[in-house]
Amino acid sequence: MRYDLDDLRLFVHVVTEGSITAGAAQMHLSLPSASARVRALESQAGVQLLIRERRGVRPTPAGTTLARHAREVLAQTARLDSAVASYTASRSRPLVLVSGASAMHRVVPAALASFLREYPEHDVTVSEQRTPQSLRLLSEGKADLGIVVDDESGSTTLRTEPLADDSLVVIGQAGGVLSGRQAMSYAEVAEHPMIGLDLDSALRGWMDKRLGPHAPAPRYRTLVPTMHTLIALATAGVGLAIAPLRSVDRNPSLDIRPLTDTWSTRSHLLCYSTSRPTPPTKALAQHIRLAAE
Known part of the structure; x- marks a missing residue:
């Protein structure tokens, strides 16, 4: 037995409204046409x-059963349409966002979560890059937006805007080496066992460039690929670590102290491509601003 979806939709409206006239109005049908469909x-x-009555209609037991199953069929059909529509929607190229590791830890995930929910028709490709590489990709039009560090982008002609403070701090297990200290220099931090980021990470490259060849060489107990792992190991007491303050959750198990080195104070900028920003690019930028707040 085959059922027409419009007939099922009409029948559900009739049962819900208790009237063939009202059901017909919901479907933009004439009363004779709706009545003929129900009879068919x-x-x-x-x-x-x-059951036809003077003041309307009510379903028989069979009609109640049909209406219940019809609602399920129509709901499944709507989900099917939505799923297929996600593939048939305009396939504009994905937006390209480039960022360093610091913003990747919290700002980028939060911004993507809200943007992708609000704009299901747009996709985003994300790439972790150091600021010089991000600026190059933006200048060449290979990226739409970038989150870059201020002290490496001062000479760029690209459009930038302040985004958020991204100063670095030293972190360690509560009650440990940092207990009782108000602040600490990098040289003092390096006197203790440390956890570091992989050599190819954006933040590690940025720090190594500023420390220079004469900086004290710390003893890294391990090098890890993500900020999440770095913070987890420092919290567990494996060693001290250098991390952006914005990446660290306030935690009674963790001591956080500012670094006294001038290079540890830095800020993030939101940087645009040479191309004129499209409405989707502007929308993504707004979601990044909100996430940075």
Whole structure:
């Protein structure tokens, strides 16, 4: 037995409204046309579906069963349409966002979560890059937006705007080496066992460039690929670590102290491509601003 979806939709409206006239209005049908459809549905089912009364209609037990299953079928059809539509929507190229590791830890995930929910028709490709590489990609039009560090982008002609403080701090297990200290220099930090980021990470490259060849060489107990792992090991007491303050959750198990080195104070900028920003690019930028707050 085959059912027409419009007939099922009409029948659900009729049962919900308690009136063929009202159901017809919901479907933008004339009363004679709607009545003919309902009679044809009853004929196809081989059983009476509605009890006609002076003030409207009410479903028979068979009609109640049909209406319940019809609602399920229509809901499944709507989900099917939505799923297929996600593939048939305009396939504009994905937006490209480049960023260093610091913003990747919290700002980028929060911004993407809200943007991608609000704009299901747009995709985003994310790439972790150091600021010089990010600026190059933006200048060449290979990226739409970038989150870059201020002291490496001062000479760029690209459009930038302040985004957030990204100063570095030293972190360690509560009650440990940092207990009782108000601040600490990098040279003092390096006197203790440390956890570091992989050599190819953006933040590690930025720090190594500023420390220079004469900086004290710390004893790294391990090098890890992500900020999350770095913070988790420092919290567990494996060693001290250098991390952006914005990446660290306030935690009674963790001591956080500012670094006294001038290079540890830095800020993030939101940087645009040479191309004129499109409405989707502007929308993503706004979501990044909100996430940075």
